[in-house]
Amino acid sequence: MDFRKTEEQELLLESLRELITREFSEEYFKECDEKHQYPEKFMKALVDNGFGLLGIPEEYGGTPVDTLTLILVSEEIARLGAPGYLFGSVLQIDDMLTFGSEEQKKITMELTKQGKIAFCLGITEPQAGSDTNAISTTFTRKNGKVYINGHKTFITGAMSAPYMLCMTRDFSVSDLSRAFTMWWVPMDAPGVRIEPLHKIGWFMQNTCEVYLDNVEIEEKDIVGREGYGFIQLMKNFEVERLLMAAIALGQAECAFEDAARYANQRVQFGKPIGTFQLIQEKLTYMAIKIENMRNMVYKCAWEKDNGISLQVSSALAKLYCAQASFEVIDDAMQIMGGIGYTTDHRISRLWRDNRINRIGGGTDQIMIHIAGRGILKQYR
């Protein structure tokens, strides 16, 4: 078994570290977080230096890479204290480039290249969270136009993105696998109302309620094929889960490294706190969790790159990483003492930003649901 990264991967990570440490200080991210601002300069720098378009086909100016490389880059962004969660949309862009119309692709790429987000993803509704089949937003055809009606919630980026990929249900189709259609809805169209939600983390990106009241769009605004809304999202589904796990891992590494350094410096009772066994125990278990997370995530990426199914393993990795990373960050906060609880230190931001991993992209319980069924099936 070879655990080495390729030279190309190492060089790419060195480039990323050079970019982030040279041009984006902790102060910058702290300020974006405090002001609830999208770090556009950072996102643009990622694009300008070839990171923002990793995994995107060459014809759109991207650089196709294997899953492991994409995972390594996401992890590293988060490890350096940058908002890795904003990088997670790279696969949604890939979905658009696969299924979108020429016009949709053009808009997506133009904005992406400026470091902006082109669209938000509108799936969740008040009655349809984990249970996505309960989506009830509809589309109706009238006089050659299409009208969207419904209520989306928890839509990340709804205030900043000019378009929403809006998942709708066709109640005349009884086969659920063919009942959902995605539409490209302009967020400034009459009938769209957006209200921000107030969260405890993820401040660099807004998350909103979106009310759609008879929003008129055109037939051309369909995304991909009618009835294939969810199937189209399947292409990158498991890798997106993995990307979230990798970002959680990176956040944990960031907190761990801060805490370990602090344990060497902070003196209490005449000694650095790192000399106390209770602190060493924490650091040791944190290191074990990080090692486990890393192994799971990298192995899943390797499975994907080798055509092996990751249906169960990606759910296991997402579940484990979401939980273990939060435990690591929480322990890091404990090691930092009072400073860890202030906004002066990034540990508190990591702690707030990381918790969502157990809810978004499929909750812990849904991961268990997926993995549990899969495991039983293997032993049937």
Add this chain to the structure above:
Amino acid sequence: MVINNIAENTKKLGAKQTRGETRMNIIACYKIVPDEKDIQVRSDRSISIDKAEWVIGQYDLNAVEAAMQIYEAVGGKVTALSVGDRQLENSKLKKGVLSRGPQELFLVIDEALSGADTNLTARALAAAARKIGFDLIICGEGSQDLYSQQVGIQLGQILNVPTLNAVSRIVAENGKLIVERSLEDEVEVLEVSLPAVISVTTDINQPRIASMKDILAAGKKPVTQWSLADVGLNDANRRTEILYTLAPEQAERKRIILEGESEEVLDKFYELLRKAI
């Protein structure tokens, strides 16, 4: 050779360059050095680099970038060049320098160059540069490890061409260069004829970040490896020898805390500092 005409040339520096004026063959020199963070100090204060990873000297990346910017303005070719021992064979480091833009890489690798002094390094670079051919050679301000700031100057002397250091801006124009040198309290603007050897400051530019595309392309670029004999340098003796390098004596932290802002406290603070240094 070197004309000093400040008023005239300052105007020229502001002028926009047009592409394809006179193409230039540029050699960018670099040195690989032990990564600072891996350097260990032994108990006898000697330095251990046994566990160190090797990296491209940070200041030499400015030289490579300066070469790339001239190339992008006037065309031609950028060749990277390094001389040293087997450490240079590290394929990641080769890709690393090529990912920053140069089209080709030349290496002179010879055990006789292990720990070479500045003069031997300059002679080896000169021999290789003559064999490659060049209009302009760009070096960094100094190497990241020893920082003697000698190699560029000696190289120019050996090659007998105009030689400048402390260059903080370069504009290529009609087969010549207009350069700025940042001196203590003035900026000197000079016109330099080619061929020439120039050492650039660290603030001349910000080295570009290599993207995945650049990194993948780097693996396909030509690399030529020579020995000292291949470049016709038979005399590899050294003019200077490093006897030893010692880290400064380490002192325990004193952990003295002075409170207040009075003259007395400040005097005490000053006194303590003076004693410590």
